Amino acid sequence: MDIIAARNLTVGYGTLQVLRDLDFRIPVAEITAVVGTSGCGKSTLLKTLAGLITPLTGEVIFEDEPVDYLSEASLASLFRGIGVLYQDGALLNNLDLFENVALPVRMHHRDMPEAVLKEMVHDRLAQVELIDSAAKYPAELSGGMRKRGALARALIMDPAVVLCDEPSGGLDPITSNHLDELLLKIKEAFRTTFVVVTHELRSIQRIADQVLILNAGRLHFCGSLPEVMGSKDEFVRTFFLRKVDHDDT
C-alpha cells in the first residue's frame, strides 16, 4: 500500500522546471531514500511533498486523496499527516526544547491538559534521548541534538509520514549512525513512513527500503535497495556503487 504517490509531477520556479514528469510511489511504513547529484531537485521534491511548493503540473496523492495546493483544507489535511525534519532542525530559537516540541500540540489542541502535554513531550524527548535537555534553548544544543529535538517535534502529532532533509548532513559518523537507528526504531514501533533526502550512501544502505535516484530533475531510477545494488545502469553504478566501493576502501 502506498501512502504518497506522484503522477507526472513537474515542479519549478517561474519558467524554470526543476523536476520533470516524476512518477513514483512511497510505500507505507517504509523508508524511501531520495538521492541524486547536487542541484538535481531533491530538496525541491521534499518541499513539494511537504506542501510548501505548488507543482506546475501533475499531482501528489496523499493517503489516496490528491493534494489541492490552492485549498487551505487540503493543505491542512496534508500538514496533519506529515512531519518535517529540516536540515538544521529549524527549531524556534526563542523557545526552549520542551516548548519547541510542545508547539504543534499547543497550536492545534489548545484545550490539551498541561499534564498530558508534558507527558507527551516527555515521551517524545525520551525516544530521542533528550529528556535532560528539555529546558535548553536550541543555541545551547549540538547539531545532532538539534536534529533529534526537531525529530521529536516532527513526531509529536503522530504523523503518518516524516520527511527528512539530509538528517545526517554535518554530523559525525557516530551521531549519524545513532540517528539512523532512531529512524529505524520509530519506523518499527509506529509504522511511520520516512522519506529521507540524503547524500550519505552508508546511511542509505542501513535504513532504506526503497531508493529514488534523481538526475537533472528527472527520476532516473526507483527500486528497492537490492535492485540498486544489482543495477547495471551506468549512472546508478557511477553514483551509487562506486561511491560505496570508494567508502569501503
Place this chain on the structure above:
Amino acid sequence: MDENTTSRVSLPKRLCAQDIPAAFREIQTLREEGPVVVDFRNVEEFDSSALALLSYLRGCFTDVQVANIGEKFEHSFEAFLGGTPPAACDVPDLGFPTRVLHSFSNTFLSQMRKLGKFFVLLGDEIYHTGAYLRTREGVYPGEIWDQLLFMGYKSFPITCLLVFLVGVTIALTSATQLKSYGADIYLADLIGYGMLRELVPLMTGIILAGKVGAAVAAELSTMTVLEEVDALKTMGVVPEKFLMVPRLIAMTLAVPLLVGIADVAGIAGGILVGRLSLGILPSVFIREMNTAVDLDDFFIGLMKSLVFGWAIVVGSGYKGLTVGRSAGEVGRATTETVVLSVTLIIVIDCIFGLILY
C-alpha cells in the same frame, strides 16, 4: 582574407592577467577598421586569463582570426577550457536606449510585484487579527505580553529622552523669534499644538521604526533563512498569524502608552525652556497651552501614531517574510525595513496633513 585591409596584433611574450586589458583594447580598436589577425607566436608565458581571451576571440568574434597558437598553449587550452563555450558573447548588445528601457520596465514590474505582496500581507494581517480576536487561536500563549514588553516598556526611556530633547530644541529655536515680537507666551501654544499633533507621533514613529522595525525584520528574516518559517507552515501554523498578530496587537497597546508619556516629556521640554529662557511660569505655560489645544489634538496624534505603528509592523513583517535564503539578506532586509518604515511614516503623515489641515 584580404591582407591589405587586415590588421595584425602580435601578442607579447608574457600574456597574463595584467597584460590582457591592453591587448584586448588594441584588438577592439583595430576591429573598428576591419578584420583582425591575432598572432600568438610570441606567447610563451600565460595564465588562465590568456586562455579565456582565446576562447572569447574564437567564440564571439567572426571578424577576428587567431594564428600561430603554440602547442603548449593549445594543450593548456584544451585541458582547461576544452568543450566549454564562451560565456560573455551570449549577452546580446541591445543598445543604450533599449537597455535603459529594459532595465526601467524590469524595475517597475519588480516594484509593482513587491507592492502587490505588501498589500496582500496587509490584507492577511487584518484578516488574521480579526480571526484571532474572535477565536484566540493560532498565536503562541504569552507572545503578546512579551512583545508588549519589548515594544512598549523597553522603548519607553529612549522615546521619552528624545522627545524631551526635541521639545527643548523646538522651544529654544522658537523662543528667540517669539521674544523679538513680544509674543513670548505663544511658545506654549506652539509647543502644545506642535507636540501633540505632529512631533510626538513623528518622533515616536521614527524611534519605533529604528528600534522595533529593525528588530522584527531581523528576527523574521533570520527565521525565514533558517527554515523556521517553513517549519511553522508544515506544522499547520500560519506564520503570518503566529508571528505577526502578536506584534500588531502589542503595537496597538504600546503606542497609546508611549504617545501619552512622550507628549508629557515633549511639553516638559518646552516648559523648561519657557521658564529658563523666557521666564514663563509652568502654570501660566499650561494655562495658555490649554487655550490652544484640546483633547482632539491628542487623539489625532494618537491615531497617527497607531497608523505609523501598524505600518512599521506590516513593513518589517513584509521585509522579514519575503527575504531570500542567504544570511546576507538578513542585514539587507533590516536596513530596508528602516528605510521603508520611515518612508511609510512620512507618506502617511503627509496624507493625514492633507486630510486634517
